[in-house]
Structure formats: C-alpha cells, structure tokens
Amino acid sequence: KTYAGIYRDQNVLNWRDDFRLGAGVGAFSVDMIFGMDAGWAVEGAVGSEYKIDATYLSPHVNMASRMMSACKSFGVSNLISQAVQELLSEQARAKFRHLDTVTVKGSSVKQKIFTYDSRHKGVDFFLFERSAEDADLDAERYTPNIWNTDQDLKAMRQHISPDFERAFNEGRNAYLAGKWDHAISRLEIADRCMIETALDEGFLEYEALGFADQLRRPATPQDEEELIRLRAELGDGACRSILTYMKNEGGIAPDSWRGVRPLTS
Numbered sequence: 001k002t003y004a005g006i007y008r009d010q011n012v013l014n015w016r017d018d019f020r021l022g023a024g025v026g027a028f029s030v031d032m033i034f035g036m037d038a039g040w041a042v043e044g045a046v047g048s049e050y051k052i053d054a055t056y057l058s059p060h061v062n063m064a065s066r067m068m069s070a071c072k073s074f075g076v077s078n079l080i081s082q083a084v085q086e087l088l089s090e091q092a093r094a095k096f097r098h099l100d101t102v103t104v105k106g107s108s109v110k111q112k113i114f115t116y117d118s119r120h121k122g123v124d125f126f127l128f129e130r131s132a133e134d135a136d137l138d139a140e141r142y143t144p145n146i147w148n149t150d151q152d153l154k155a156m157r158q159h160i161s162p163d164f165e166r167a168f169n170e171g172r173n174a175y176l177a178g179k180w181d182h183a184i185s186r187l188e189i190a191d192r193c194m195i196e197t198a199l200d201e202g203f204l205e206y207e208a209l210g211f212a213d214q215l216r217r218p219a220t221p222q223d224e225e226e227l228i229r230l231r232a233e234l235g236d237g238a239c240r241s242i243l244t245y246m247k248n249e250g251g252i253a254p255d256s257w258r259g260v261r262p263l264t265s
Contacts, residue, residue, distance in 0.1 A: 035069070077118060098172065103260055
C-alpha cells in the first residue's frame, strides 16, 4: 500500500520531471525497499560528548537491516524474516513467497526469507484512487481478507501466475535439496514464465513491444544490451539471484551443502 500511495501522489511524481534532480545522473525516480524482522530491541542513546543519537540495538535490528540490503541482490522491493512471516494471518502468509533459506552476516541463525511480490510499473493507481477519508476508514475496518480483495494489491501482482509459482517452488525446493541441475532448469522456466505473463497481460510500456518475441526465448550470450536490460526488468530477480549463485559454484551443490546460503551483504 505504501507503493500505491507513492505512485498515486502527483506531488511526489512531479519530482521525476525536475531537471535539478536528474541533471548529470539520468532520470530521477522515487522508490523504497523494506526489510523486516520481529523480536526485542534495546533503545538507548549512543555516541560521545560531541554527538549522541537515539538508536536501537539487538540481533533483530541487525536482521532487519540485512533483509533490507538483500532486497537489492534478490531484485525485490521487500523481504521479511521467518519470524515476521509466522506472525501473519493465514491469508497474508499465502501471498508471501519463500525465496531462500539463509544466514546473515553477524548471525548463525538459519532463516527462511519471504517476499510479497509487487510491481508498480504499468499499474494505473489513479484508477483505484480514493479519498483520504475512505482510506482511513478501510484501515479501521481491516480484515485479513484484504490480501485477496484490495484492488491495489491485486493490480501490483499482475505479473504472478500459477505457472510461475509452481515452477519457482519446484526450483527452490530442488535448490535447497541440493539437486541443482533440476533447480536450474525449473528456475529458468519460472523466470521466463514471469516475462511471458507480463507480455501477455499487456500492461508494459512501449519499450518492450519491439522485443516481445526475443523476450519469450531463452537468453543467449549474443543478446543485445537493451534486451538484457528488459529481461532483467521484467523477469524475476529471485530466480536470477539463485541461478547466479548456483552457476558460480559450478552448477553442482558442494558436499558441504545443507540447504542454507550465507548472505554476505
């Protein structure tokens, strides 16, 4: 819902056209990523006699920070830990995708990590615009079924299909089980499924249209730069992250593999 708010706020969107922000660095855009963990924290003042800041200290704060950093390597906008996922309603848990099982820097705790698949590009958020009063009323009347009925959430999941979910889950399970040859095959299929769904739904901007046929085919070393960029933008970042990790290891699970990947970021 935060993304829907950002991309529905015309005052925020107007910053994209401000020359001062884009000069020399390309077009400016507003975006956010989220990392979440659940647990305890100690609040206190940390610093010196020259500067003191209020801060929160705990392994759970560290985990949340690592989740946020890992969003970039997984190509997703949000990551939550297993501790958060277990607190969610049944309806919400059904919408979150188990991406990987990891340990993070500074911790030896094995964690499943999850994302809520959402993509703002191509969504007309103004179609579902409501007044601030109506939005507040919806928040006060919250029920778990909102995960199945909210128009913003449904629109941002247009790129997720049953074929993609099935292929990804099979690939992830094979990867965690050490059957990397099968995992590579299924995750490559899952990535193409997401691209095909995006093309079939027809909610993409014009730039993808000239490459539609090539995007439906497997990637090759001869692909031109724009095609590579579009495939990365339209496909699944989590698939590519896991595929890259396995291929960098030679495509065969090492003898020490226990179904857990250490995250270094």
